Amino acid sequence: MRAGPAQERSWLPLREELHGIEPYGAPQLDVPVQLNVNENPYGPSPEAAADIAASVGRAATTLNRYPDREFTELREALAAYLNTSGGHGITAEQVWAANGSNEVMLQLLQAFGGPGRTALSFAPTYSMYPEYARDTVTEWVAGRREEDFSLDLGAARALIEERRPSVVLLPSPNNPTGTALPPEAVSMLCEAAAGDGRNGLVVVDEAYGEFRRAGVPSALELLDTHRNLVVTRTMSKAFALAGARVGYLAAAPEICDAIRVVRLPYHLSAVTQATALAALRHAPELLGRVDELRVERDATVDWLRGRGLAVADSDANFALFGTFEDRHAVWQALVERGVLIRETGPAGWLRVSIGTAAEMDAFKQSLIQVMEDHR
Structure with a gap:
């Protein structure tokens, strides 16, 4: 069903800040x-x-009953997986899951944001973050990243000390740039958010964490060091489970317990829990393609740079490249050739997800034609 234009909603008693806003979503063509x-x-x-x-x-035979509200078996399985993916000693009490990491983030701001509180990130960053803040009536503050999309740690600390956010949201690898945060940056930000009685949380969003390059650590390694650290993951990307909508976090047990206050009753269906548990049983097999995608990503980055384009270093399953005087014209020309990428990030940049070798070849051949046409 098509969502109606904003003007068709003008008669509704809609919150003032939602007037004229269209729903979030990438083009589906x-x-x-x-x-x-x-x-x-x-x-x-x-x-x-x-x-x-x-x-x-099997779950279908029990659908007359509510599912396990605490999804204990799934939390145990997710903890076991995280202990093979950068973590150590993580227990079920430190894990929380929801319908995609989007819902995990929203629940975090429902619990720890709200009127009179601030959520903070550093742009360019994931475009849904300000929407989570808006939806929970949390003030949104965005600092800036450097030209290479890294963080100026001194400036980041100063902004946190000035604005005293209750939640700091940091994707690592960053979306849309693919940039990963070094451990010292995560530690510094945790210390800044918790210092001087601030007690803020630092949420490191590792939606693309499994795609990080060899030698790039996970923030999971720092959970024992910083009690205000939250690390989120998703099964949508590396696990090839985007259609199932399963996201989760690892944090101190007190943080997980606080989220239980704001979660909707029985928010993870029996079908979702069964799907996720089955996927985790096949983790080595499902993750086996991650190495192939890393190789394809690195080859794509090299190829784009070989064409004279700027490309952000990527630890994710995408590459941000540019810059184009009219990026929309380039995006549209690629669509006309049957290739859909994303028009996102700073002005002049485009983002391409890493697909199969055949898909990436189609992208490259189309981009060559488009660049020749737009000289």
């Missing part, structure tokens, strides 16, 4: 090559799909 929303191009294997189907079938 029926083109042969879709490289715009950072999906994993490789679906679950037949074995994983069969296990998921069987698990959902």
